[in-house]
Amino acid sequence: MGGKRMKAIAVTGVHFTYDDGTEALTGIDFHVEEGEFVAVLGSNGSGKTTLIQLLVGLLKAKSGRIAIGGREIGSLTAEELYQRVGLVFQNPNDQLFAATVEEDVAFGPRNLKLPEEEVQVRVTEVLAAVAALPLRGRAIHHLSFGEQKRVSLAGVLAMRPSVLILDEPTAGLDPAGEAQMMQLLKKLNREERMTVILATHSVDMLPLFANRIYVLDRGRVLQQGPSEEIFCHQEMIDRAKLRLPYVSRLMYEMKRHDGVPIDGLPLTIGEARAQLLELIPKEMILPGIEEIGS
Amino acid sequence: MFDLFSDIFTYRDNALTRIDPRAKLVIALAALIALLTAERVVLPLFVFGICLGTVITLRIPVKLVAVRLAAPLSIVAVLVVIQTFFTGTTPLFTITFAGWPFTAKVEGLRQGVFLGARVLGSVSVVFLLGVVTPAHRIFQALRWFRISRNWLEIAILMYRYIFVLMDRVADLASAQRLRLGYTARGRAMRSFTALAGATIIHSLEQANRTHDAMRLRGYRGTMPFGPLPALGRRDRLITALCLIGIISARLLEWGASG
Numbered sequence: 001m002g003g004k005r006m007k008a009i010a011v012t013g014v015h016f017t018y019d020d021g022t023e024a025l026t027g028i029d030f031h032v033e034e035g036e037f038v039a040v041l042g043s044n045g046s047g048k049t050t051l052i053q054l055l056v057g058l059l060k061a062k063s064g065r066i067a068i069g070g071r072e073i074g075s076l077t078a079e080e081l082y083q084r085v086g087l088v089f090q091n092p093n094d095q096l097f098a099a100t101v102e103e104d105v106a107f108g109p110r111n112l113k114l115p116e117e118e119v120q121v122r123v124t125e126v127l128a129a130v131a132a133l134p135l136r137g138r139a140i141h142h143l144s145f146g147e148q149k150r151v152s153l154a155g156v157l158a159m160r161p162s163v164l165i166l167d168e169p170t171a172g173l174d175p176a177g178e179a180q181m182m183q184l185l186k187k188l189n190r191e192e193r194m195t196v197i198l199a200t201h202s203v204d205m206l207p208l209f210a211n212r213i214y215v216l217d218r219g220r221v222l223q224q225g226p227s228e229e230i231f232c233h234q235e236m237i238d239r240a241k242l243r244l245p246y247v248s249r250l251m252y253e254m255k256r257h258d259g260v261p262i263d264g265l266p267l268t269i270g271e272a273r274a275q276l277l278e279l280i281p282k283e284m285i286l287p288g289i290e291e292i293g294s
Numbered sequence: 295m296f297d298l299f300s301d302i303f304t305y306r307d308n309a310l311t312r313i314d315p316r317a318k319l320v321i322a323l324a325a326l327i328a329l330l331t332a333e334r335v336v337l338p339l340f341v342f343g344i345c346l347g348t349v350i351t352l353r354i355p356v357k358l359v360a361v362r363l364a365a366p367l368s369i370v371a372v373l374v375v376i377q378t379f380f381t382g383t384t385p386l387f388t389i390t391f392a393g394w395p396f397t398a399k400v401e402g403l404r405q406g407v408f409l410g411a412r413v414l415g416s417v418s419v420v421f422l423l424g425v426v427t428p429a430h431r432i433f434q435a436l437r438w439f440r441i442s443r444n445w446l447e448i449a450i451l452m453y454r455y456i457f458v459l460m461d462r463v464a465d466l467a468s469a470q471r472l473r474l475g476y477t478a479r480g481r482a483m484r485s486f487t488a489l490a491g492a493t494i495i496h497s498l499e500q501a502n503r504t505h506d507a508m509r510l511r512g513y514r515g516t517m518p519f520g521p522l523p524a525l526g527r528r529d530r531l532i533t534a535l536c537l538i539g540i541i542s543a544r545l546l547e548w549g550a551s552g
Contacts, residue, residue: 058506079512087510093458094503099430099450106520111512116521139301139428141457159511 005033006070008163008195009055009085014064016050016219024050025219027064032197034162037189039206040199041230042216043241048199051216052165055197056087069162079112086161090168092148096140101132101151104140108159126154130184146177153184163195164188170202182209204245207231207267215240232265247272303354303425310352310426314529315435316522321536322423328544329415335408337547338415345418354425366417370410377406429453438522447517455500462496463489 011030017023025047032038042048053059054066057073066073068084076084089095098104102123109119127133130150135143143151149169156164169185170178182205188194189209198210206213207227215222215230217240223230231237231244234252244252248267254260260279266272277285304311310318329338349359378386382401389396423432433450437443466489470476475485505513 056510058510078509078514082510082512089503089507091503094500095507097451097454097504097508099428099433099454103430103520107508107513107518108511110518110520111514119520139305139430140454142302142305155511 008032008034010067012065014061016061034195035193036211037196039210039213041213046216047219052199056085057081085163086156086159088153088156088166090171092152095152101135101138105155105158122158126157130154146173165197167199227267304428315427315431316438317529317533318427319435320533322419324537324540325419326416328540329412335411338411341415342418345422370413373409374406378402437519463493
């Protein structure tokens, strides 16, 4: 990772209460460094959506401080803010309002008053990045749900934000769509150095992608750290009404109930496989039958 | 129900979908003016026949044509009945309904058929335009004609969210039906009222979320539109030929009337 990186997002002591009196966030601290892939994990009503709405300026904090790229959110103009942070909504229908894919993706760049050539370059680039270039001329209402998700991501990427925030990006997708979306985000993070913040309650894929995880419960941060640190606190996971990734749960149960000598807690299929291979006698393993992915 | 709004045919590749929407809009407008100023039944029926023939040639399902023409046909039927029985002086025949005698008149029937033919002709022009031009291309063309940006913006959003709301309404209606919401007349009435209320609430919520999403991508009250290419030579030629055809037909009719 190298030397100290700049804070892409710095949230300090933020409180937020809705008009009906619901206390959504109670003195939350949340920090993300440039180029990090951070997941915000929490059950329904934990405050994830409120937090991300504060980060993009859709809600205003009652108290506390929010800084984006080192500047107070209140001191940024709308143009500055939305070129720094982009939000992909959970439901693509909320976000795709133009008649065609091309018009929708071009909406942001045209609002930035870019020359039309530059708008077209950006549209082509981002549609290619999300594997949606063949959809360019299609009507939005003719797209499948997975295609709509990718196009809504393209619309935000066309603003070229340095921080990309996604609210439940895999909700409603089939397993293939889910894997494709996560790979896409990984690529943006690893290759384009884009800071990615993901609000989710789906835990299975996170150990593969997230550098750090924040666990939220009733408007507070219960814990934050790398996935191996987070998922070893079973009690905290239960308290946040979450669960371990399925593979970890299996290994945990084998260790706890069957006494299988498993070292630590594997979080991915690859880690679990490596550990099991160590435990199974060599003569029982038939090499090269079939490769399985990790 | 949803065939009524289906636009899949506008994305087919054929001679009419390839014509620039601006050209199609000018031709349709000229045809409508000719129909509205028509003085005899022949021109509207001729236009109706041509449009219907084109639609059938394009292999648009008859069911869709029937569904889309059902409403205007009902209006035509009402028009003919009202005109036949309530205008004119020369009796044609008399019927008795609930003890009341109603006399149909020749002039009324003629006037009803004429008005009905105009409605059918005009509707068929708009219908043909609608099955060979996607809505967003029509909006683009309207922009070229300097139609108010605010109107266009509202039209674009309405067009986009019609489909989203229809999906939601269909889901809600199915959920009501599965719980016997439409098994009796009174219950059906209550279910329908609840459905209408829920649709309004959904629309408001959708509008709020969409406005948020637009703001996050730089929306400040005006939707930006991309530039339109210059009208091609082929499209200009088609427009000119069609306009000559329409004007000639109208003049011929005028001459025949005179």
